[in-house]
Amino acid sequence: MYSEKVMDHFTNPRNVGEIEDASGVGTVGNAKCGDIMRIYLDVDEDTKVIKDCKFKTFGCGAAVATSSMATEMVMGKTIYEALQVTNKAVMEALDGLPPVKVHCSLLAEEAIHAALWDYAQKH
Amino acid sequence: MYSEKVMDHFTNPRNVGEIEDASGVGTVGNAKCGDIMRIYLDVDEDTKVIKDCKFKTFGCGAAVATSSMATEMVMGKTIYEALQVTNKAVMEALDGLPPVKVHCSLLAEEAIHAALWDYAQKH
Numbered sequence: 001m002y003s004e005k006v007m008d009h010f011t012n013p014r015n016v017g018e019i020e021d022a023s024g025v026g027t028v029g030n031a032k033c034g035d036i037m038r039i040y041l042d043v044d045e046d047t048k049v050i051k052d053c054k055f056k057t058f059g060c061g062a063a064v065a066t067s068s069m070a071t072e073m074v075m076g077k078t079i080y081e082a083l084q085v086t087n088k089a090v091m092e093a094l095d096g097l098p099p100v101k102v103h104c105s106l107l108a109e110e111a112i113h114a115a116l117w118d119y120a121q122k123h
Numbered sequence: 124m125y126s127e128k129v130m131d132h133f134t135n136p137r138n139v140g141e142i143e144d145a146s147g148v149g150t151v152g153n154a155k156c157g158d159i160m161r162i163y164l165d166v167d168e169d170t171k172v173i174k175d176c177k178f179k180t181f182g183c184g185a186a187v188a189t190s191s192m193a194t195e196m197v198m199g200k201t202i203y204e205a206l207q208v209t210n211k212a213v214m215e216a217l218d219g220l221p222p223v224k225v226h227c228s229l230l231a232e233e234a235i236h237a238a239l240w241d242y243a244q245k246h
């Protein structure tokens with residue numbers, strides 16, 4: 001049912017945690033299942049490069065796997081490049097997800113956008 | 124949104140894993156969210172006491188917390204007593220769950236019943 005990459009990122013998730021004094025924080029909820037996701041960004045003031053990115057979620061394995069992959073994909077990118085990282089790209093990088101789990105994967109994209117928006121408002 | 128006990132069992136889940144040569148294994152799926160749950164039981168042949176109980180799930184934090192609590196609650200009980208451990212009792216032990224998450228908590232009860240059934244069929 002799940003690809004090897006999904007199982008890898010689920011059982012060994014990257015970038016789980018919080019960032020103290022993060023430059024941007026985004027929290028979103030999933031109306032379909034009631035789960036929540038929070039993403040923390042540490043952005044370099046001068047270069048606008050994302051130096052660090054962490055997530056926390058109460059969501060399922062699909063939410064964990066997509067956030068793990070998405071945080072890896074935005075790390076080292078500028079905030080403008082990070083905005084282009086779509087949910088579709090994250091799912092492709094994970095070799096796909098079952099249709100019933102696509103709504104879980106949206107949490108990561110939405111939380112990253114919310115965190116970027118939070119950063120933009122503060123700066 | 125979540126009680127302290129739920130957060131405790133979610134962030135520090137008890138009895139995660141597999142049991143090799145388990146006396147009973149139960150696997151159930153959640154039609155609502157597509158998640159799966161597997162429970163392993165190690166039952167003493169003579170006393171019918173559950174000596175060990177482990178779980179694995181792809182489910183969300185609520186599924187993790189209820190399975191963690193449920194495995195603790197059936198451990199040391201006979202298989203007959205374990206059948207009486209209801210989802211309601213597990214939720215009460217966790218100081219409740221939000222309504223949207225009740226369907227997740229059913230996974231643990233169903234998987235334990237499936238594992239007990241598996242044990243009964245083999246013996």
Ligand code: FES
Pocket residue numbers: 030033034035059060061062063103104107156183
């Ligand atoms: S079921 Fe809620 S995030 Fe997947």
